[in-house]
Amino acid sequence: MKVLVTGAGALVGQGIIRSLMESSLSPVIVAADPSPLSAGLYWTRHRHLVPMASDPAYVQALENILDDERPDAIIPGTDFELLLFADNRARWERRFGTRVVVSDPNVVRIANDKYLTYCFFRDHGFATPDSCLPGDESALIERVGFPLVVKPRVGARSVGVVKVQTRIELARALATGDGLMIQECVATERAEYTAGTLTFEGRCEASIVMRRDLRDGNTYRAYVEAFPGLNLEVRHMAEALGSHGPTNFQFRLDAQGRAKVFEINGRFSGTTPFRMRAGFNEVEMVLRRILCGEPITQPAIRPMTILRHFTETVVPTGEELS
Structure with missing residues (x-):
């Protein structure tokens, strides 16, 4: 089995690669990234440099890799590639005989845009942080008051997210740029x-929920428990969304204990290696299903606390990619 993972310099891509390295499938891992100094490129002998996903040359470069390597599956490791992968999924699967692990374009668009995420949950009857676009903030203040959160509709790792306590702070935050939304702080x-x-064919086959602590927008401590009620809730969400394969939901519990989701990622998560440690190797489960035809069975989740820390990849002088 051969698996191509993009984004070898990103937290998500590296987490996918690490899950593959510890999988019982023992696949041949092919890594790709635009930077020759991406750590994940040095974890395998099969590695390729590609343009940035925004570069018009990216698609042709990736197709050259697919033609050369002929991987059984390809997994995107960055948000920037998701819509591109979704748009090309059917064509790549036919042409190269690979399986592309990504949801359809509509799901990716909902997940990529936090205001569309809010609209999806609102329209499907799920609890969600009350939200609005600039121009409708007075009505939102009347409904939920302060504090509020101003954030980019498209973004990640809490970049550009501002918590405001007054109308003056709100006006100042909204003046910083376009593409913003305002949301209830839960x-x-x-x-x-x-x-x-x-999730496959409209049915969520497995799930895991962890409470977490954040640092710089990323999870650096996670607390794993069974959380049966929350697992049931996110399964309903995934099925309503129509995901294909992995989806990540991020939420807070309000005073009534309701899960209010403020972000969806239509991909594997930065906490994918955390889940692997808890007995939930989602990368392996997906590959076994789509390549081997094995059904996904909900694994038993081991309660634990997981602490993230830095480590090093050493590249001897002269062995850097170029």
């Missing part, structure tokens, strides 16, 4: 969770 960071689901 609970505190101590009530924040991340969840992963695996």
Whole structure:
């Protein structure tokens, strides 16, 4: 089995590669990234440099890799590639005989745009942080008051997210640029969770929920428990969304204990290696299903606390890619 993972310099891509390295499938891993100094490129002998996903030359470069390597599956490791992968999924699967692990374009668009995420949950009857676009903030203030959160509709790792306490602070935050939205601030960071689901043909086949602590927009501590009610809730969300394969839901619990999702990632998550440690190797489960025809069975989740820390990849002088 051969698997191509893009984004070898990104937290998500590296987490996917690490899950493959510890998988019982023992696949040949092919890594790709635009930077020759991406750590994940040095974890395998099969590695390729590609243009940035925004570069018009990216698609042809990736297709050259697919033609050369002929991987059984390809997994995107960055947000920037998701829509491109979704748009090309059917064509690449026919042409190269590979399986592309990505949801359809509509799901990716909902997940990529946080205001569309809000609209999806609102329209499907799920609890969600009350939100609006600039121009409708007075009505939102009347409904939920302060504090509020101003954030980019498209973004990641909490970049550009501002918590405001007054109308003056709100006006100042909205004046910083376009493409913003305003959202109810739900609970505190101590009530924040991340969840992963695996969905195929309209049915969520497995899920995991972890409470988490954030640092610089990324999970650096996770607390794994069974959370049966929350797992049931995110499974309903994934099925309503129509995901294909992995989806990540990030939410906080309000005062009534309701899960209010503020972000969807239509891909594997930055906490994918955390889940692997808890007995939920979602990358392996997806590959076994789409390549081997094996059904996904919900694994038993081991309660634990997971602490993230830095480590090093050493590249001897002269062995850097170029």
